[in-house]
Amino acid sequence: MSESKEVALKIDGLYKDFLLPHDRKNSIKEKLLHPGKSQNEQLHALKNINFEVARGEFFGVVGRNGSGKSTLLKIIGGIYQPTKGNVTVNGTLTPFIELGIGFSPNLTGRENVFLNGAILGLSRKEVNKLYDEIVAFAELERFMDQKLKNYSSGMQVRLAFSIAMQAHNDILLIDEVLAVGDASFQRKCFQVFKGMKKSGKTVVFVTHDMGAVEEYCDRAMLIEKSEIISIGKSYQVAREYRRVLNSSENTTSSGQSNRFGNGKAEIISAVLTTLDKKPFAQLHEDHDEFLLTMEVVFKEKVVKPIFGITMRDGTGLPLLLSNTKALYTPVGTYEKDQKIIVTWRLKNVFNTGRYSISPAVAAEDAVTMFDWREDMLWLEVDKNYYLPGPIYFKHKIEIK
Amino acid sequence: MSKISLYQKTKQVLSRRNRSLIVELVRSDFKLRYQGSVLGYLWSLLRPLMLFGVLYVVFTKVIKVGVGIPHYPAYLLLGLVLWTFFVEATMSGLNAITGRGDMIRKVSIPKYTIVISTTASAFVNFIFNMVVVIIFMILGHVAFRPTLIFVPFFIAELVLFCLGVSFLLATLFVKYRDFSHVWEVSLQILFYATPIIYSLAIVPVRLRKLMSLNPLTQIFQDVRSVMITPQTLTTKQVFDSQLGRILPALIVIAVLTLGSWYFRRNSRKFAEEL
Numbered sequence: 001m002s003e004s005k006e007v008a009l010k011i012d013g014l015y016k017d018f019l020l021p022h023d024r025k026n027s028i029k030e031k032l033l034h035p036g037k038s039q040n041e042q043l044h045a046l047k048n049i050n051f052e053v054a055r056g057e058f059f060g061v062v063g064r065n066g067s068g069k070s071t072l073l074k075i076i077g078g079i080y081q082p083t084k085g086n087v088t089v090n091g092t093l094t095p096f097i098e099l100g101i102g103f104s105p106n107l108t109g110r111e112n113v114f115l116n117g118a119i120l121g122l123s124r125k126e127v128n129k130l131y132d133e134i135v136a137f138a139e140l141e142r143f144m145d146q147k148l149k150n151y152s153s154g155m156q157v158r159l160a161f162s163i164a165m166q167a168h169n170d171i172l173l174i175d176e177v178l179a180v181g182d183a184s185f186q187r188k189c190f191q192v193f194k195g196m197k198k199s200g201k202t203v204v205f206v207t208h209d210m211g212a213v214e215e216y217c218d219r220a221m222l223i224e225k226s227e228i229i230s231i232g233k234s235y236q237v238a239r240e241y242r243r244v245l246n247s248s249e250n251t252t253s254s255g256q257s258n259r260f261g262n263g264k265a266e267i268i269s270a271v272l273t274t275l276d277k278k279p280f281a282q283l284h285e286d287h288d289e290f291l292l293t294m295e296v297v298f299k300e301k302v303v304k305p306i307f308g309i310t311m312r313d314g315t316g317l318p319l320l321l322s323n324t325k326a327l328y329t330p331v332g333t334y335e336k337d338q339k340i341i342v343t344w345r346l347k348n349v350f351n352t353g354r355y356s357i358s359p360a361v362a363a364e365d366a367v368t369m370f371d372w373r374e375d376m377l378w379l380e381v382d383k384n385y386y387l388p389g390p391i392y393f394k395h396k397i398e399i400k
Numbered sequence: 401m402s403k404i405s406l407y408q409k410t411k412q413v414l415s416r417r418n419r420s421l422i423v424e425l426v427r428s429d430f431k432l433r434y435q436g437s438v439l440g441y442l443w444s445l446l447r448p449l450m451l452f453g454v455l456y457v458v459f460t461k462v463i464k465v466g467v468g469i470p471h472y473p474a475y476l477l478l479g480l481v482l483w484t485f486f487v488e489a490t491m492s493g494l495n496a497i498t499g500r501g502d503m504i505r506k507v508s509i510p511k512y513t514i515v516i517s518t519t520a521s522a523f524v525n526f527i528f529n530m531v532v533v534i535i536f537m538i539l540g541h542v543a544f545r546p547t548l549i550f551v552p553f554f555i556a557e558l559v560l561f562c563l564g565v566s567f568l569l570a571t572l573f574v575k576y577r578d579f580s581h582v583w584e585v586s587l588q589i590l591f592y593a594t595p596i597i598y599s600l601a602i603v604p605v606r607l608r609k610l611m612s613l614n615p616l617t618q619i620f621q622d623v624r625s626v627m628i629t630p631q632t633l634t635t636k637q638v639f640d641s642q643l644g645r646i647l648p649a650l651i652v653i654a655v656l657t658l659g660s661w662y663f664r665r666n667s668r669k670f671a672e673e674l
Contacts, residue, residue, distance in 0.1 A: 018672070078508035079671045101507045102500075106432055118424035119507055121417050 006055040007090060008171055008202040009076065014049040014085035016071055017042050045071045047226045049085070053204060053219075055170075058197055060213040060220035060234055061206045062241045068226045069206050070175055076204065077173050091170030091202075094120065098175055100160030105149035109140060112148050113163055120167040130166045137188075138162040158185055165192055172196070175206040190216050210238040214388045235388055239353035242314030258374035265302055265361045265370035268339075270294035270377055272357075275345075282380040283348055285394070292344040292377070294359050298334045304364045305331060307342045311379070312356045313390050319355065320346075325366060348381070351392035355379040418513050425517035426524060444525045445532055448484045452477045455597055465598045470629045474536045478628060479596040481529040482620050486562060487587055489522035493566020494573050494583055501674040511667040512660070515570050519562050537628070547626040554623045561615050561652045567659030571666045574673055594620060600633040612638045615655075618648035 020041040046068045053059045063069040074080045076087055102119045103112050113134060117127040127134075135141055138158040140151075148156065164172075172193075193203050193216065207213060213220050213234050220237035222230045222244065230240045273279050273291045283290060292309065308323030322344065324331050334340060357377040361370040385392045434440040456476060459465040466472040496515045497504065504511065537544070573579045594616045595603070603611060611617050612635035622645070625632040635644035 074671070079505065081668050098506045102503050104428060104432060106435055107428055111428060111431060115424045115428045118421045119503070119509060121421075123416060123420040124423070 007052050007088075008055040008057070009053040009059075009090070009204065010086075010088040011049050011051050011072075011076070012086040012088070014046055014072075014075065014087065015044070015083045016046040016068075016075060016080065017083045018045050019043075044226050046075075046082075049223075049228060051221060051228065051231055053202055055090070055202055056197055056200045057219060058193065058203045058217050059205065060217035060237070061204065061223065062208070062210070062213060062220055062237060063223035064245065067223045069223045072223065073173050073175050073204065073206050089171065093171045094164060094167045094169040094173065099164055100156055103148055103156065103160065106147055108147055109144040109151070109159060113144075113159070116160065116163045117166070120164060121169075122167060127166075134159075134162045134166060137165070154182055154185070161185075161189055170200075171202045171204065173204050173206075186212075210241060211388070214238045233352075233386070235386055236352060236382075238388070239314045243354050245315075258376075259372060260374075261361070261369040261371040263371065264300045264363075265296055265298045265305060265334075267359055267361060267371050267373050267376070268295045268297055270357075270359050270373070272377060272379060282382045283350070284381075285383045287348045289345055289347055292346060292357065292359075294342050295339060296342060296361055296371075297339045298336060300336055301334070302363070302370070303333045305334070305370065306362045306364065306366055307331070308360050308362065309344060310358045310360070312358075314354060317390070319350070319390055323360075323362075347393075349391045349393045350379070350381045351385060351389055352381055352383045353390070355381070413510075413512065413516075418510060421509065421513050422517045422520055425514065426521045429517070429521045430524065441528070444528055448477070448480050448529055449532065451484075452480050455480070459597055465602070469599050470631055471537075471540050471542050474533065474540045474542050475624055475628050475632075476597060477536050478533050478624055479620055481526065481533055482558065482623065483591065483594070483596050483616075484529065485522055485526035486558070486616065488525060489519045489559075489562035490565045490569060490583065490587075492518040492522060493562070494569040494580060496566065497570045497574050497670055498674065505671050505674060511670055512567070512663065515566050515663070516563065519559065519566055522562070523559060533627075542628055545626070545630075547630075550626045551623060554619050554626070557615070557649060557652055558619045560656050561619070564652065564656030564659040567663040568655070571659075571663045574666070574670060590614075590616065596620065600638070608633075608638045612644055613647060613651065615648040615652045618645060 020043050049072060061069045061072065071080065075082050076089070077093065100112075100116065102115055104115065107115065110131075113131065114124060114127050117130075118124070122130075135144055138155075138161070140155060140159055143151065143155065151159070190212070193205075196203065205212075205217065217234040219232060220234040221228055222237050222241050224244055229244065230237050271279060271293050273293065274287060275289055275291060277291070280287070280290070294307075296307070306323050306325045307329075308321070308325075310318055311320040312318050324342075355378070356375040357379060358372065358374045359376055360372040362368060362372075363370060383392055434443060437443060439446065452473075456466070456473060459476070460467060460472065466476060469475055493515055496518045497511065500514050503509075504514075569579060569583060593611065594614060595611070600608060600611065600617065600621055618635040621632055621634045622636075625634045635648060636642060638644050639647070
């Protein structure tokens, strides 16, 4: 982070453990009957979290359910106490983690505005002044004297959001709140966020919605299993998140085996290199093409096998399928213990992200698999392009 | 704790922001309590009045405890109104934190504001009830004496006592759900251990001193003495010195100090324990 930017939020070596009692001793009887330490299990909800958010930044926090992201937000919001580490907040914080806290279904919309406003730190006078603005933004003019229980969930969120926007604090913590509102209201909310950003306010936003992260967040952070896995530009983090989501789904569905086939031929190695055969960590914009080279050894005599690759993005969506049969590449007959090299020369059309490559060797009938290496290779691409989408190549726009 | 820091602490507790939060919590609590009932706010007056009616008949016509106490109707009603305030404040105080669980788990607000709001809510009801007491005093030809100016002091003592007990109970109830039962039983015992329906004068002398240590006894008797009839036996008279007022007041301060200390110590963890 550049030093010129003012730090709004600094998290330093943060740990949070929860004690999970196996049977809660909620009554005196239990305490008397089973004295001494109850058997507690320690749950490490957050491990060694370090990051900074600059003033005016729109910072996304993503992660799967149970990854610890909401716990983190609650610690920043002062609801939970950290086990270890420091949280430094420069400026005032809107202390809400969820919208509509304290909303009572049996009170009218109007009464709830005042109650919720007070919870967010507004006085009755202030709410009175802002009341019309709040109602207009929520588009609920006709419903304010109705009880909240007659509101749809979307209407409730709209009302809650409109109030929360009026709590003029420097930092906003938002946890999964906009999922309920309809698309047009969500857009409106993000417009407000953008306006707040311009006026120097900081937004920390927890979500599953990668589209929103990519579109609105300046930076983001991925938390997985209580730790920060990746932090950086939001589209990179979003892609990483898709990969994490995808890889875990694969391991649960296909178990340990990421290789199958009868073994008549084996893929010994596969590497990604530049055209001059140099390995690379990441593919950049100036790499026009790159090579995928795999070495195959035959365990038996094989006639006209098929060599192929499948390339997928982080969500598992196939981007490129290629094989020698489809390309009419001449293929010969190979003897036992013969080693051959197969090379793909590929164009660098991919957008920033991580892509998996699964090479394979199959029999002439294209049905019998000799060797399939699922996700054997990962291609990392880093281009200076910030819009989502799986592919990107240099192109121009002309206006006449 | 020096006087200045106590003053500053009180100022902080009752900051503008906390005050408006307490006011809104009380306001919404009130609106919710009487929603859907035809008589609405009247119920908060009717409840002690009904209890009064029953007890009045029983203790003047059947058991005759009240005979001999001057202005017994006003005397009894005042006792019941004070008692109702104590019950309401402490019972809602007990539930204050657990009842607002989802709020505490999601927003960082000073937790004590919630407990203060429950006592404040009960206090508003109490003021309504006091209006009825005054009507009874007029009907019963009770002389309005200048000693009435002392009433607010004793009421303030009662409020502080309710707050102290509420802080203690609210914290205990988060940890041990037994306390709703413990407190219900305790209230039943306290109802008879405090001179509400009977006069302290009919209690054996030895027991009187013990009972007078109960801040409720001291407050109830003192309020009756300054409001209804100077013939009320106050705890000051029981101890035959100011000690009779100072001792129970010290207990109130002790309970409040202990309660707020215990609450403060545990409140940081409420969100995780609920």
